[in-house]
Amino acid sequence: MTDSAISTKNIWPNYSSTNTQSTTSSSSNLGKDEFLKILITQLKNQDPTQPLQDKEFIAQMAQFTSVEQLTNMNTEMKLMRQSLGIASGLIGKNVTWTAVDSTGASTVKSGIVDSIILKAGQQYVKVGSEDIALDSISQISNPEAAK
Incomplete structure (x- = not known):
């Protein structure tokens, strides 16, 4: 048996690099845009003799809405955490944090x-x-009154 008889070209022709599209993206997480692209591609390429059932389509749209x-x-939580109004309550408080030096x-x-x-x-x-980042603070307390 020759080496040419056993090749990935003969076994998996659909996996040739010319038959696939690049799937690299700038983010490793799928977001709402990628989910919507997948859903649209699925609708374009569905079998006309067995179209997507209503229940399946509604479930996928519900998943899309949940992702969105x-x-x-997540965006709102980041904004809330970064709100100056909330952080301003720390002024005058005693805070504890762990500092790491150059060594x-x-x-x-x-x-x-x-x-x-x-x-x-x-x-x-x-x-x-x-300057201490808010996420580095391990304890917040009222300052001790002068005795």
Whole structure:
């Protein structure tokens, strides 16, 4: 038996690189646009003798709506988390965070929040000369009263 008799060309001609389209995208997650493209492609290429049943079509449209609503909800949650109004409640509070220095050593620090700043779309609390990302804060408390 020769090597030419056993080839992927003879076994899987439909998987040839010329028969497939590129499936790479900039994101590894499927979003609502990709879901809609899949649904439209499915409708274009369905078997005319066995069209998509109404129940299946309604179920897929419900899935599309769910994907869209989850995407919208995710966006709203990000906006809510980044709201300056909510973060401004931290001003005057004592916060604790873990700082990592250039050698990789971590130390727990705490201090009173002086202000809230926004850099590159992310909020930071200003404690003295340090800017701490909100997601780095591990504890928030009222400052101790002077005795």
